[in-house]
Amino acid sequence: MHYQRGKDRGQVFMTSLEGMVDSDSWARIVDLFVDALPIAELGFTHSKLNKEGNLPYHPSDLFKLLLYGYRHGIRSANQLSNACTINVEVM
Incomplete structure (x- = not known):
């Protein structure tokens, strides 16, 4: 039987984080809003x-992370830290 195979995990993809986030993502709205403040x-x-x-993080970056967390129900510092490592929108 033939099965569909997943992508090779060793394959290198030339892409940016910007290109991996949807154009209508909440993260983009937060980014534009905080940058205008x-x-x-x-x-x-x-x-x-x-x-x-x-080095410390820029205050606007931390504020963006906090707003994103509130929008998605992420309240604790540990959950925000975890989101920063696995969620492309937060990176």
Whole structure:
């Protein structure tokens, strides 16, 4: 019998994350909305840089993640962190 086979998981695809997100995705709306806001005037400030560890995330990126999480019922930091690793819209 012949069966349909899935794609080779070792295959390299040349694509961007931008191209993998639907044009009518909620993530695109959140992205445009937050980019239009005066983030600094709203009180979102950068954290102080530390010599150790990773650089901090931009406040607008964290705000986008929070809004996306509220829209999709993701409330905890652990669930948001997990969504950032498996959900292309959040990457």
